[in-house]
Amino acid sequence: MREHRIPLILLALLLVLPLVVTEPYFQHLMILVLLWVTIGTGWNLLAGYTGQVSFGAAAFFGVGAYTAGLLSHHLGLSAWWGMALGGAVAVLIAFPFGWIAFPLRGAYFALGSLALGEVMRQVATSWESLTEGMVGILIMQTFISKLPYYYIALALAVGSILLVQAVTRSKLGYYFVSIREDQDAAASIGINTTKYKMISLCMHAFLTGTAGALYMNYMGFIDPHVVFSLHDISIMAILVAIVGGVGTLYGPAVGALIMVALQEVFRSAGFGALQALTDAMGGGFMTVVTKYVSQAHVLAFGILVVVVIMNLPNGVVGDWARIKRAFRRG
Amino acid sequence: MAILELHGVCKNFGGLRAVDNVSFAVEEGEIFGLIGPNGSGKTTTFNLISHVFPVTCGKVMFKGQDITGLKTFQICALGVGRTFQVVKPLKRMTVLDNVIASAFLRHGSMKQARAQAEKWLDFCGLTPYAGHLARGLSIASRKRLEITRAMATEPTLLLLDETAAGLNPGELDEAIALILKIRKSGVTIVIVEHIMKVIMSISDRIHCINHGQTIAEGTPQEVARDSKVIEAYLGHGGGH
Numbered sequence: 001m002r003e004h005r006i007p008l009i010l011l012a013l014l015l016v017l018p019l020v021v022t023e024p025y026f027q028h029l030m031i032l033v034l035l036w037v038t039i040g041t042g043w044n045l046l047a048g049y050t051g052q053v054s055f056g057a058a059a060f061f062g063v064g065a066y067t068a069g070l071l072s073h074h075l076g077l078s079a080w081w082g083m084a085l086g087g088a089v090a091v092l093i094a095f096p097f098g099w100i101a102f103p104l105r106g107a108y109f110a111l112g113s114l115a116l117g118e119v120m121r122q123v124a125t126s127w128e129s130l131t132e133g134m135v136g137i138l139i140m141q142t143f144i145s146k147l148p149y150y151y152i153a154l155a156l157a158v159g160s161i162l163l164v165q166a167v168t169r170s171k172l173g174y175y176f177v178s179i180r181e182d183q184d185a186a187a188s189i190g191i192n193t194t195k196y197k198m199i200s201l202c203m204h205a206f207l208t209g210t211a212g213a214l215y216m217n218y219m220g221f222i223d224p225h226v227v228f229s230l231h232d233i234s235i236m237a238i239l240v241a242i243v244g245g246v247g248t249l250y251g252p253a254v255g256a257l258i259m260v261a262l263q264e265v266f267r268s269a270g271f272g273a274l275q276a277l278t279d280a281m282g283g284g285f286m287t288v289v290t291k292y293v294s295q296a297h298v299l300a301f302g303i304l305v306v307v308v309i310m311n312l313p314n315g316v317v318g319d320w321a322r323i324k325r326a327f328r329r330g
Numbered sequence: 331m332a333i334l335e336l337h338g339v340c341k342n343f344g345g346l347r348a349v350d351n352v353s354f355a356v357e358e359g360e361i362f363g364l365i366g367p368n369g370s371g372k373t374t375t376f377n378l379i380s381h382v383f384p385v386t387c388g389k390v391m392f393k394g395q396d397i398t399g400l401k402t403f404q405i406c407a408l409g410v411g412r413t414f415q416v417v418k419p420l421k422r423m424t425v426l427d428n429v430i431a432s433a434f435l436r437h438g439s440m441k442q443a444r445a446q447a448e449k450w451l452d453f454c455g456l457t458p459y460a461g462h463l464a465r466g467l468s469i470a471s472r473k474r475l476e477i478t479r480a481m482a483t484e485p486t487l488l489l490l491d492e493t494a495a496g497l498n499p500g501e502l503d504e505a506i507a508l509i510l511k512i513r514k515s516g517v518t519i520v521i522v523e524h525i526m527k528v529i530m531s532i533s534d535r536i537h538c539i540n541h542g543q544t545i546a547e548g549t550p551q552e553v554a555r556d557s558k559v560i561e562a563y564l565g566h567g568g569g570h
Contacts, residue, residue, distance in 0.1 A: 170440065174431040181420035188380065188414070190406035190435035190483050 090209025
């Protein structure tokens with residue numbers, strides 16, 4: 001019970017948070033954080049625990065989102081069916097992909113997964129009769145309040161963390177980590193490496209696809225560039241896990257909070273502070289700065305990753321002891 | 331009955347024939363030594379048995395069953411354990427977790443696998459290191475971990491690839507004692523080794539290869555006297 005104390009306190013706080021913080025803007029940000037907890041946790045299972053670094057999270061996220069969107073758009077079903085089916089359809093995509101890509105190792109697998117995301121984006125763009133192409137899919141949201149979405153996202157995030165925790169304490173987890181550490185050694189102790197990599201990939205796809213379906217329901221609008229985005233989905237998933245701590249249970253959760261906050265700081269140019277400064281000071285220079293800062297989050301993420309990898313190679317959670325030491329000294 | 335048989339096994343790497351028509355049969359319960367100068371194809375032969383890569387021609391039989399086309403993990407499941415010459419510890423796992431991962435092959439539950447792993451750590455003398463990360467181990471302990479991990483898959487045939495290389499004399503005696511203990515527990519052993527002290531003292535029979543081809547087979551005494559073996563190791567006698 002003791003080891004669960006902090007997570008349980010946090011969970012209790014998260015349960016009452018939207019009742020206290022009623023500002024829709026912050027509720028929106030919290031929903032995004034929770035979505036990224038799910039996606040990052042799923043990526044962490046495949047890459048952090050099983051060692052198969054993937055640049056393909058967007059493929060599964062997008063497929064999940066489109067599953068929900070198309071069910072509503074073409075069949076007139078509730079997009080909530082997508083919550084049940086989005087993950088399953090993502091697994092259907094993951095299966096043949098794994099079949100083709102798992103003979104590849106290391107960087108070659110990563111490149112294969114990068115290609116998967118791009119292929120899926122092209123398909124969604126070009127297959128207009130099915131996906132409406134660049135026009136995108138617009139559905140009616142079920143709820144006006146953000147609260148239902150918040151609690152569903154929270155359930156999904158908690159569920160994904162519980163799933164990973166259960167996996168790491170089982171045979172499955174031991175096999176995943178063995179494959180990460182040395183694939184040849186893993187095979188030599190009787191592990192069917194292809195099978196277990198496939199299981200890991202399917203879990204990743206399922207979580208990411210389900211998150212995608214929730215995104216469709218919540219946002220009400222998707223297009224190929226949003227949900228199949230390489231840098232906003234696939235690379236963001238990697239950053240969330242790396243910043244928080246690859247191969248740690250709570251790493252992606254911490255990473256999601258940091259990354260969403262950071263993204264928002266840049267997108268809103270310091271929550272409008274920079275704009276206010278510009279207005280106060282006037283002058284062309286500050287106007288240019290404001291304009292570029294709000295577009296520079298990708299660059300900032302790149303710098304952040306370099307800093308994190310150099311100073312905290314195991315992420316905020318993985319190197320927590322080191323961070324505490326540094327603060328005590330300082 | 332022969333537990334392991336190789337029938338005319340060969341392996342080409344591009345134009346290089348690394349293993350050329352090697353045949354031998356290992357009897358149940360014996361320690362079978364595989365020797366030869368550097369680059370003679372010993373490790374390649376091991377890799378062909380456990381199917382790290384496929385044979386070019388020939389056949390490998392285990393307990394009368396053709397295992398030539400099977401995958402590494404399937405061969406392990408049938409009861410062939412192996413160690414690697416270049417040790418492959420699961421570095422960021424503890425020694426205990428390394429062995430638990432192995433024990434899961436025969437024991438499905440966490441509790442059983444852990445109990446088995448502890449048993450094998452004790453058997454191989456690694457219990458004091460159970461909580462250490464595998465990457466922090468000395469070379470002697472790493473070699474021992476390789477053996478422990480292989481034993482935890484409960485093999486009937488164990489392939490040991492240079493488990494004595496890089497050990498000091500004291501560690502060498504301990505390694506020999508462990509190998510004999512494993513044999514005594516009923517496991518057949520095929521061992522590749524460079525250190526003559528080890529191979530000559532523990533092998534029942536020895537098979538010697540050079541340039542991928544068989545040049546001698548027999549008891550340690552017979553092989554040690556064989557002129558082709560002496561020539562392979564020491565070169566042509568006199569006149570140069």
